[in-house]
Amino acid sequence: MVVVMSLTAEPEQIKAVQQRLEQYGYEVHFIHGVKRLVIGAVGDRKEIASLGLEAMPGVEKIVPIMKPYKLVSRESKGKHSMVRVKNVNIGGNDLTVIAGPCAVESREQLLAAARRVRRSGARVLRGGAFKPRTSPYSFQGLEEEGLKILAEASEETGLVTVTEIIDEASLELALKYVDMVQVGARNMQNFQLLRQVGRSGKPVLLKRGLSSTIEEWLMAAEYIVSEGNENVVLCERGIRTFESATRNTLDLSAVPLVKGLSHLPVIVDPSHATGMQRLVAPMARAAVAAGADGLIVEVHPDPCRALCDGPQSLTPEDFDSLMSEIRTVAAAVGRVVREAVCSV
Amino acid sequence: MVVVMSLTAEPEQIKAVQQRLEQYGYEVHFIHGVKRLVIGAVGDRKEIASLGLEAMPGVEKIVPIMKPYKLVSRESKGKHSMVRVKNVNIGGNDLTVIAGPCAVESREQLLAAARRVRRSGARVLRGGAFKPRTSPYSFQGLEEEGLKILAEASEETGLVTVTEIIDEASLELALKYVDMVQVGARNMQNFQLLRQVGRSGKPVLLKRGLSSTIEEWLMAAEYIVSEGNENVVLCERGIRTFESATRNTLDLSAVPLVKGLSHLPVIVDPSHATGMQRLVAPMARAAVAAGADGLIVEVHPDPCRALCDGPQSLTPEDFDSLMSEIRTVAAAVGRVVREAVCSV
Amino acid sequence: MVVVMSLTAEPEQIKAVQQRLEQYGYEVHFIHGVKRLVIGAVGDRKEIASLGLEAMPGVEKIVPIMKPYKLVSRESKGKHSMVRVKNVNIGGNDLTVIAGPCAVESREQLLAAARRVRRSGARVLRGGAFKPRTSPYSFQGLEEEGLKILAEASEETGLVTVTEIIDEASLELALKYVDMVQVGARNMQNFQLLRQVGRSGKPVLLKRGLSSTIEEWLMAAEYIVSEGNENVVLCERGIRTFESATRNTLDLSAVPLVKGLSHLPVIVDPSHATGMQRLVAPMARAAVAAGADGLIVEVHPDPCRALCDGPQSLTPEDFDSLMSEIRTVAAAVGRVVREAVCSV
Amino acid sequence: MVVVMSLTAEPEQIKAVQQRLEQYGYEVHFIHGVKRLVIGAVGDRKEIASLGLEAMPGVEKIVPIMKPYKLVSRESKGKHSMVRVKNVNIGGNDLTVIAGPCAVESREQLLAAARRVRRSGARVLRGGAFKPRTSPYSFQGLEEEGLKILAEASEETGLVTVTEIIDEASLELALKYVDMVQVGARNMQNFQLLRQVGRSGKPVLLKRGLSSTIEEWLMAAEYIVSEGNENVVLCERGIRTFESATRNTLDLSAVPLVKGLSHLPVIVDPSHATGMQRLVAPMARAAVAAGADGLIVEVHPDPCRALCDGPQSLTPEDFDSLMSEIRTVAAAVGRVVREAVCSV
Missing domain, CATH: 3.30.70.1140 (Phospho-2-dehydro-3-deoxyheptonate aldolase; domain 1)
Structure with a gap:
């Protein structure tokens, strides 16, 4: 110093x-x-x-001259990590796509979504059972019922699953039903939760906070890893800036920047970052070209009827086109969108 | 709409x-x-x-044409609320000052701070027992031990107390020992915690999130009030902007703006907002002139030895000068810094 | 309304x-x-x-319900425009690359840069002769001497040229020597200059202001077009946010967003946006994948000796690799990096 | 370094x-x-x-360890400067108020405004003759005609005058008719203009750019002073942040911060910062309490008919109340609002 x-x-x-x-x-x-x-x-x-x-x-x-994070730093490991969620890799040469609806709304909705995104090439199914909502009057999620539906969809389709957890109680439930837990942007500095997730050992998707610097984001990851859980995947999902034409400003430079600072894999969420259906595909392509290890995309069988985030959700048809674009761009930058081994 | x-x-x-x-x-x-x-x-x-x-x-x-919040809106009540923390009022004609160290570090430190801030005219004692820290390697607070020290200081000095809670467990402990709980900036959208605090009925100090809009802040208060707890005091503590010369940018316009939109009292934290000792007094005076109902100020008996936030802590001497400046400015805008009835 | x-x-x-x-x-x-x-x-x-x-x-x-801009709106034209700078197209199916040093420093430096970027596939040569610098003590450019060198480089290599103008005097000089003028980020709302550029009829590269919204940017273009000059190319170059790990935050979502709102071509400047050599290539690839019509990239024969912006300048070797990456990504999204017809 | x-x-x-x-x-x-x-x-x-x-x-x-500015630094002078605009001081013990309409619209409007603001206690009259407007379709100012009206109002009321200049031509005209020139937020980094203003020797009001850091603002002042003109008054007028409830975010901490870094006087513009009539008075009081050397306030005889910035303009009655509040707060912080010697 x-x-x-x-x-x-x-x-x-x-x-x-x-x-x-x-x-x-x-x-x-x-x-x-x-x-x-x-x-x-x-x-x-x-x-x-x-x-x-x-x-x-x-x-x-x-x-200060030294970086405040240690375990997550690139220097501590020398090479990039790969996080394994059952039979799916995030990191390495693979380009992994997570897809599904913002919220689990019903068995029918989720199963329909799961079948479609699997067919298009997603490897991980997302679906929220505990929804942190700005208004106390908005739909708050199906909770354990939602988790059971996720588990059923996983069983049927062979997709692995990820869901957001918001406190210790939801974490404990999620550990029973899903394969990966997500710490959302609003909880990125909920340090108690980071520690609990760290102790669980479960693969974690750690979203960047709306107004978190890259350094704070890596320090949040350091909390998890310092509890012994190395299975952390970082997710850039847009930051808050003066520009209100998009929901947030996708900070895509964070992808190559973080890959230089840390060994952890980094994926991108173009749905929450932009908040607009028609920007999801171009920003998904851009993320892949920038070197992201994967994407997380909202897909809903009927976006106009979605209880949450309809305006940014793709239809299954749009998602199918997106996946074929993604395959082409991934190839151009030396990445592979691996096919699921068909067990269904 | x-x-x-x-x-x-x-x-x-x-x-x-x-x-x-x-x-x-x-x-x-x-x-x-x-x-x-x-x-x-x-x-x-x-x-x-x-x-x-x-x-x-x-x-x-x-x-949307209508505001998303209802219970906290000015319209729902017609006049401003006053929150009562035991024998201390926040709101109305009073200008109420909360003071004390960032963290409770020891019995000696807190009692020294309590005696000094009481003598200078503070009515509420602050002190953190659960510290949300950016780094897992920083001091994290004395936890229940710290709460006991706060209770002892309250007993001795007659000051009422406030402490930050960070999850359900810390809330439950705090309810036993202190008079008011604080929801920190990083937890402003921890909706589970807001609900729990709402159900507790305890007076709450709700800090504005680093990157929260005024509307989101009022929606967070709506979460608490919608659980039946009307004792909410809002606290502006600086927002994150491009300017890095100060720790955050104190958004003082939020004070008169919020007082037009909501009936809840609003206080200001010049210590966290600026992060610099020498800016605390001018911004405290400005807050009072702008119409704030109170202040929360970090005071440490020995800032150079503080385990947390030393650079922004006032010495007891500086705080004493600040209080006399505050009294003068408060009088200029028709406010009173009420003296504690001396029970000691 | x-x-x-x-x-x-x-x-x-x-x-x-x-x-x-x-x-x-x-x-x-x-x-x-x-x-x-x-x-x-x-x-x-x-x-x-x-x-x-x-x-x-x-x-x-x-x-307001209607957009404030008219002439530059997508609706006013129905299709995308192409701007022609002598024999080079910006817009349409082409992916056009502008390259060269931040500042013209000497005849040798610029000619070396011009030959190298031409060989790698750039079609337009950039080089600043009037440099707006934050400090009055920094190098301010060679002025008319620099413009003459640009003209000579253009003659020798067949590249068309672009240079930044900063007031009426520099505009008048630039009109004599270069093929396209650039309005820099700091002058995006210099409305007098926008009008003068509009009256000149010359092709214009209009950079987005550091803290300009998309709407303000399009209104700046409206100023130029409303004077009768339709040859406007927009350039996203990063906005100012709380994140200081990069020089600015490249708002790549602006590319597809603006292409939905306006008929004007949009290019991206990954050099100024990131300020870091090692982020230029990934963000250039990302820009192409997001649908940009072109790139503007800083290339210097000897970045460590650059009088301006060395840390973000590519060496000619790096630029050559970048161009071959760009060709691959451009092909993946249906774009062509057109070769210059060899007249040299 | x-x-x-x-x-x-x-x-x-x-x-x-x-x-x-x-x-x-x-x-x-x-x-x-x-x-x-x-x-x-x-x-x-x-x-x-x-x-x-x-x-x-x-x-x-x-x-870098050393500050990049020299001539404007506090260290270079040791004490605070006072800028003299004819018989009016800005800086020192005085609290100086500049008031008047956003734009000069007509002789009647400006004279009415001038008489009223003088009677209430303003010492400097503002009024725009060259208006930088976001839209090419908005009212752009009366230009030289407006300057003549300002000069006439000055003659009649004894107020000194300030007007915004936007390029060399408007500067040359303004030098003939007014006592102080203003460099607006959008031109804060128009370095040519800063140099010209520096060479003119005229007192300058230098507004902070919407997204300028404190350091960039002081560097802009350094441009002016380095040309030999020490009569620079800085003006904080709000910065652009994510919060859109107010037009800009008034960064009032900048006042004590800059007064620690530089010897130049600093005033505050609560009208442009907030964009809302009802926030002008509280933020004006706060600015005085924070230690500002003065205020610049928009006052219009008939805000609903203003061609520019009506929503943030005070009526003459409101301004009169504001001035009496200001006198009280100024006294509380040891400042004097000096009366004009009555020459009318």
């Missing part, structure tokens, strides 16, 4: 900073600049916050 | 929208514009999401 | 709004909602601002 | 960075961290951009 002293820092203030650093085991280097003194401190970043340096008199600012 | 049809909407698409609206009990009005058809639909906003209109062919967009 | 009256609007206030609307030739429709009165006003959007309705007592808000 | 080398930096890469630094006259210090090498380079920040270090192999990032 680098400690920048203010122009008016006095000798005893500099001395105090030096002592504090040395007391915590840092090695101290002074650099006398044209106007300012800069102190280089060599040691472990974990301690920075506890040092209280920024509040010491004469200190102008602290510039 | 107003449904704007696209330029190319066909008669049968218009018909379908009309039927969908009528089926849900809406009264339908057609306005034939120069180029576009606009459909006015009179009915209850609660249903909008379930109608799926935006996904219907020929529909360009939906413009 | 729709005028939403406040809950407490009185009959004479409603009457006054009606009269104001009718006086300006609007046709008025009343919709009596559950609580509020909504007034539909049919007429020409151009007049809205002059009506002063939002300031009238009893008016809560105005919701 | 501090150069952070990447984990994989090789000895010859380190050597090359060292040589580049030494060649440009920097003194080089090595700090060997736990994992990374950090190079401290002592020298003049002006040169950083030209060094091209960020593009050199093995370099991870550059962390």
Whole structure:
């Protein structure tokens, strides 16, 4: 870390900073600049916050040099990870597509969706049973009933399943019925939940928060991995900006950026990012071209009747076209959309 | 609500929208514009999401006219509410100051802080026992031990207390020891937690999320109030913007804006908003001048040794000066900083 | 337009709004909602601002229904435009690549860059002669000398040229030497300059402002086209958001979104958007997959010696690899990177 | 400056960075961290951009230590400046109010406004003659005719005047008729214009750009001062954020922050920042309490008939109340709203 002293820092203030650093085991280097003194401190970043340096008199600012995350960093592993959800790989050479409705609304709806997305080439089925909704008056999900329907759809189609969990109770239920759990954007910094998911060992889809920096997102993943669960897949789903023409702004640069910083696989959600049916296909193609390891796409048998997120859901027909476009773009960047081994 | 049809909407698409609206009990009005058809639909906003209109062919967009919140709206009550935390009022003519350290670190630290902030004129003591931290490697709070210390400080000084809760377990503990619970910025859309807090009936300090719109913030309050708990105090604490010179951007316009939209009291947190000691006093004065019902300020007996948020904590001396500035500005806008009745 | 009256609007206030609307030739429709009165006003959007309705007592808000832009709207033309810069097309089936250094630094540097980018497949040469720099102490460009070098490079290589103009004087010089002028992000709302560029008739590359909405961007294009110059190419180059890990956030969704709203061609600048060499290629591929009509990429013979934007400049070797990746992705989405007819 | 080398930096890469630094006259210090090498380079920040270090192999990032602005920095002067516009001071102990309509619409309108705002206590009259408008179809200002009306109003009332200039031509006209020129938010980085304004020597009101950081704003002021014009007043007028409930987000923390970084006076524009009449008074009070040196407020004799910005304009009656509130708050923070010496 680098400690920048203010122009008016006095000798005893500099001395105090030096002592504090040395007391915590840092090695101290002074650099006398044209106007300012800069102190280089060599040691472990974990301690920075506890040092209280920024509040010491004469200190102008602290510039951390090391990244705050360790286990999820690219450096810690050297190569990219692959997360295995039963017989499906996320990461590596595969381009994996997760699809299904925003919410599980009924047995008929989900089974219809599952059959169609499987036929088009999805490998993972999504469907929400616990819906975090902005309004207390909106549909909140079928809860355990929804999970059972997901399990049935998985059994019938051979698709593996993912569902969002929103607290400890929903996590415990989900662990019984589905193959992967999703931590949603609004819970990305629900640190208790991250720890519980970490302890569960279950594959996790960790969505980026609406206003989370890349660093905060990786720190959220660090919470999960630090509990011993390495099966984390990151999901970029749009950030909140001043632009309101789309629901959120899909930050696609995050894909190659994160793949340089972390070994974890990264997928993209063009449905929530844009909020508009007609932007889903172009942004899905773009995500693949940018190097994403997969996609998560909302597909509903009848979007106009969807209880949730209809405007951004594809019809099964649209999804089928999307999959064939995706295959072509994936091939252009050296990726494979693997076919499910047909067990049905 | 107003449904704007696209330029190319066909008669049968218009018909379908009309039927969908009528089926849900809406009264339908057609306005034939120069180029576009606009459909006015009179009915209850609660249903909008379930109608799926935006996904219907020929529909360009939906413009809601009514506000999505009801119980917290100014209109529902006509006048401003006052929240009572034991013998302390938040709202009305009073200007109420909450103060104390970011985290409860030890019995000595908290009691020292409590005595000093009480003497300077604070009425409520803050102190975190459960700390949501960006890094899993940072200090996470003393948990129940911290709550006991808060209760002891309250007993000794007569101050009422507030602490942040982060999940159901911490809420249950907090209900036993403190007078008011805080839902932090990162949990503003943790809807399960909002419901639990709502059912508890306890006074709640609801911080605005880092990237939450005013409408989403009021909807979060609606979650709590819709469970029967009207004792909600809103707290503006800065939003995330492109400007990184301050920790967040304090959106002070939110104070008069929200007081026009809702009957709930609104206070301001200049410490978290700015992240810098030297900005706390000017922004505290500004908040009072803008019409805030109170302030929440971080005060630490020794900011350089704080385990959390030292750089933005005031010393007891600085806080004492701040309180006398606040009294003057409060008087200038017709507010009173009420003295505690001295029971000590 | 729709005028939403406040809950407490009185009959004479409603009457006054009606009269104001009718006086300006609007046709008025009343919709009596559950609580509020909504007034539909049919007429020409151009007049809205002059009506002063939002300031009238009893008016809560105005919701415009029609888009504020006309000439650049998709509806005005029905199909997509193609802009012709001498023998090069931007739009249509072609995928056109503009490349070259941020700034013209010397004859040697620019000629070296021009030869290399031409060989790799670029059709347009970029190079700044007037540089808007954040600091008055940074290199500001070679001015007319730089334009002469551009003209010479064009003559030698057959590439057409584009350069940024920053005021009337630089525009007049540029008109003599280059084939296309660029209005930079910081000047997107320099309305005088937009008008002058409009009157010049020269092909224009209009970059999106750092914090401009899609609608403001199209209104800037409307300024140019309303002066009779239809040769406008839009360029998405990243917007300013809270995320500081990249220089800006590339808003790639803007590409398909704008192509739905406007007939103008849209290209993407992955160099300025990301500010990082290693993100240029993935975001360039993504832009093509999203449907962009072209790219503008910074290439420098020796990025470490660049006087401007070195960290985001590709070497000629990197650019060559990029071009072959681009050809593959372009083919996957049905686009052609046309070869220059070899005149050299 | 501090150069952070990447984990994989090789000895010859380190050597090359060292040589580049030494060649440009920097003194080089090595700090060997736990994992990374950090190079401290002592020298003049002006040169950083030209060094091209960020593009050199093995370099991870550059962390500048010194501020990029010099002449406007607090350090360069030691105390706060006062800008004198004829007989009016901005800065120091005075709280100076600028008021008037958004645009000069007619002689009658402006004279009526001038008389009223003078009577209420404003010292400077504002009025736009050149209006930068988002739409080419909106009212664009009376140009020279408007300036003449401003001059007449000044003569009659004794108020000094300020008007926005948008290019060299409008600047030259304004220099003849008004006492202070305003560089608007959209032109804050129109560097040519900043230079011209700098050379003119005229007092300048420099508005912060919609998406400009504090540092960029101060660099824009540096452009003006570096041409020899020290009469710069900064104006915070709201930044663009995700929140759309107000027109912009007033960043009031910028006031105390900038007063710590620069010696220039800072005023606040609550009208453009909020865009809503009813928020102007509370945010004006807040600005004074936060330490602003003045305010600029839109006042129109008949806001409902304003050709521009009616919804945010105060009536003369509202402005009169505002001024008496302002006097009280100013007194509470030790400021004086000085009365004009009555020459009329």
